[in-house]
Amino acid sequence: MSDLFTSEPTYQPLAARMRPRALADYIGQTHILGAGKPLREAVDKGQLHSMILWGPPGVGKTSLARLFAERADARFETLSAVLAGVKDIRAVVQIAQQERAGRGRKTILFVDEVHRFNKSQQDAFLPYVEDGTFIFIGATTENPSFELNNALLSRCRVYVLRSLELADTEMIIRQALENTELGLGDMSLRLDEPALTLMAGAADGDARKALNLLELAADLARDEDAERVIDESVLAEVLGGNVRRFDKGGDLFYEQISAMHKSVRGSSPDGALYWLARMLDGGCDPLYIARRVVRMASEDIGNADPRALPLALAAWDTQERLGSPEGELAIAQAITYLAAAPKSNAVYTAFNQVMRDVRSSPGYEVPMHLRNAPTKLMKSMDFGAEYRYAHDEPGAYAAGENYLPREIADRQYYQPVARGLELKIREKMQHLREQDAASTYRRYRDDPPQTDED
Incomplete structure (x- = not known):
């Protein structure tokens, strides 16, 4: 791998040291990597194609790209869209061309956070993806439909990676415990089963976060005979202030807002409260939620229960005046009322129809x-x-x-x-x-x- 693009640090976090070394060791994403799945068959046959790996952090996008390169016996080059520019793209193109001309070997170019490249930078890949100079693998946490050029998307297949299941996260933690990568010397590390489940849940489907928590907990573990023990008391210290995944302004942000709105519309107070709690726990601004609740009152309840709108406005006002936790409780009261209220989108539908007519019609005289x-x-x-x-x-x-x-x-x-x-x-x-x-x-x-x- 070129020193221009990567440098091996003296110390690597446990998450980096525990990367799977073979596809058989990879945990999760069976919906695209299970037996008989098109991507798995393409990898097994050595018929890799350019692709976009779209999924939340810590689900194995980088690990997959590395494993694909090893399986295909291809040179692996990586760029970070946060740091690289067009000059760096040209340099890796030259490396790939030399590899193909000199050794007849394929090159996989892995671009992390590809959505951070602007349009001209994304366009710079097109001719080389087209002529097979390299196999392009882009990783993104954002919706490719919004963040990537249509020209680049048309040359790549998009694969959606999901958050890890709890059982998968537990398996990753167990593998780390059985491995010597924790570097504890002669002392073994024991993680109590309740603490293991708690740690896996706190990781919120993110393998990197799970291994980081384990590494931190190992430093704080209690010495007990010839082993170090991580129990619930140790984990409580590690998880102090732990925040669930909530990407402000990203896909997860809009997915959870959407889930809360749809819960209200679907008359589910329990669903609405759950997604409210998830957003608040993740650091969402309560005032943003309050504004959305006002929108719901008009869009989904309307005149079926006109009391919904002033109640939503009162919750907003309470949040502005008193802050947390009083304001959050008022918002919770408002969304449960809205969820239980009779529903009507008649005003919303009528207003949208009038606006369409006004914009598409002449300015009729009064x-x-x-x-x-x-x-x-x-x-x-x-x-x-x-x-x-x-x-x-x-x-x-x-x-x-x-x-x-x-x-x-x-x-x-x-x-x-x-x-x-x-x-x-x-x-x-x-x-x-x-x-x-x-x-x-x-x-x-x-x-x-x-x-x-x-």
Whole structure:
């Protein structure tokens, strides 16, 4: 491996020392690496292709790329998009070309955090991926659809790596305990079973985090005869202030916000509370959540229960005034109320439809009877003429009156649902529309429109 791109540190963390040395030792990701899976078959046959490995931190993206290179007997070069530029890309291209020309050997170029390269840097890979100068493997924690160029994506297959299952994380910890990589000399290390489960859970599907926790716990372990022991008391010290995975602004951020919103929409207070707790535990700003709760109150409850919106606003106000934990409890109260409330997206749907119509239609004139007439001149021009003051009409409703531009007079945007308070609103609107129809019938009966024959 070129010294230009990598340098071996004097000390490596346990997570680096415990990288699997063969594909058979790799733990997890059976959905893409299990027997008969296309990627596993391609690797076994030595028919590697350019790919993007998309998944959260600590699930083995770098380890996979290294194992692929070893299985294919290919030279392995790596770049970090955080540090490298176009100059570095050109240098590794030259190495790959020399390797292919001199030894007829393939090169795998692994680009970590590939989403951090800008468009021009990503474009620099295209001709070399196209002509087979190297097999490109990019690793990203962000959604490739948003972060990578379509041209690069079209030349690579995207594989989604998942967070490790609890059992997989426990197996990785056990392997480390059985291995001499911990460097404890003559002393063995024992991890109590309850502490093992606790450590694996705290790692939150991240193998690197699990091994880092183990390494730290080993330093704090209690000496007991000829061994060092990690029990729950030691682990409690290690896990003090432990934070669950929550990538502010990244995919996990939006996935958990989405999960909370969908739980509210699906009338699951338990789901909504769980995702709220996950976000708060991960460091999400409670004020951001409060704003989203206000959105839910209008988008998913609306007029089915108008009390939802002021309750959401009150939770937001409580968070701003009092902070944690009082504000967080108020937010929890609001989302459980919203989840249990009757649902309607009628206002949301109607508003979106109106906005689409306004943006795609001409700027229709305000009908004359709806125009304001503050001056004599405007009155003489019939501004406000024939306007019917609703409070002077029977039931304070001017049946048959139109309040839309003439060109779209028959449009009906707001369709209340038959749930909650909107059931009453629906019945009221139906009653008013029946009055409109009766008024229109009487008007046409008494003053039928003129035809060409007339």
